[in-house]
Amino acid sequence: MVNKMLISIVAVLFGYMSFGSIQANIGEYAPVPSDESTRVAYLGAIYQEDGVYYVDADFIEWYEGEAADRIFREREADSGMDEAPDGYYIVNDDTAVEKLKLAPDAQVVMQIYDRTGDIAEADTVWNERISLDKFLSLLQDDSAMNLRDYPYHLLIENGTVVKITQQFIP
Numbered sequence: 200m201v202n203k204m205l206i207s208i209v210a211v212l213f214g215y216m217s218f219g220s221i222q223a224n225i226g227e228y229a230p231v232p233s234d235e236s237t238r239v240a241y242l243g244a245i246y247q248e249d250g251v252y253y254v255d256a257d258f259i260e261w262y263e264g265e266a267a268d269r270i271f272r273e274r275e276a277d278s279g280m281d282e283a284p285d286g287y288y289i290v291n292d293d294t295a296v297e298k299l300k301l302a303p304d305a306q307v308v309m310q311i312y313d314r315t316g317d318i319a320e321a322d323t324v325w326n327e328r329i330s331l332d333k334f335l336s337l338l339q340d341d342s343a344m345n346l347r348d349y350p351y352h353l354l355i356e357n358g359t360v361v362k363i364t365q366q367f368i369p
Contacts, residue, residue, distance in 0.1 A: 228325070230263050231352040231364050239350050239366065243296055245335060252301040252335070254360065260290040261350060261366065285369045289350070300359045307334040310367040311344075318343040323367065334363065 231237070243255035262270050263286060270290065271283035307330065311323045321344055329337075338346050346365070354362035 228367055231366065233352075236356060237352050237354050239352050240297075241291075241350055242338065242347055245301070245338060252303070252331075254299050254301055255296045256299050256353060257291065257294060257296050259350060260292075261352075262288045262290070287368070299353070299355065301331065302359050302361045303331070305331050305360055306362040307331055308362070308364040309334070310365045312337055312346060312365075313340070313342055313344045316342075326364075 238256075238258050239261040240256035240258045243257060245252060245254045247253070260270075262283070267283035267286060267288035268281070271278075271288045272281065274288075274290070306328065309327045309329055310325060311321055313321045315321075340346075349368060350366040352362075352364040352366060353360050354364075
């Protein structure tokens with residue numbers, strides 16, 4: 200009797216411990232940290248030359264929160280609004296495109312994309328890591344969800360993109 204009770208208690212404790220270690224993707228949106236190595240861009244053509252992938256990046260200025268509101272008021276004074284719609288504001292004064300090398304092991308972090316082939320099922324999964332190959336194939340997909348419509352935070356080291364993080368747009 201005591202052994203059965205002890206085994207039951209241990210089983211319950213292990214059950215709680217294992218459930219407690221599960222980390223569900225229930226987080227909320229958090230801005231991508233900015234630093235001098237990270238720039239935000241829309242991605243254009245991605246192509247291969249001599250076995251190396253390159254991306255054409257149209258760099259933008261991405262603002263969120265109060266910074267977005269401040270820039271919005273400066274640039275859109277006649278809009279009749281005091282805040283940036285949806286809490287962000289994009290400035291793209293220079294539409295020049297810059298060719299950047301992609302590291303073959305570049306990390307890719309996505310927020311939302313069509314995972315099933317049915318756009319109605321696309322949902323947000325915060326900071327989901329996918330392979331560079333999968334990302335490149337998704338960019339080539341002409342489905343209803345065009346991933347080129349999203350800005351990306353590019354971590355650039357020595358002129359090479361080593362991490363691509365999709366910017367969530369509400």
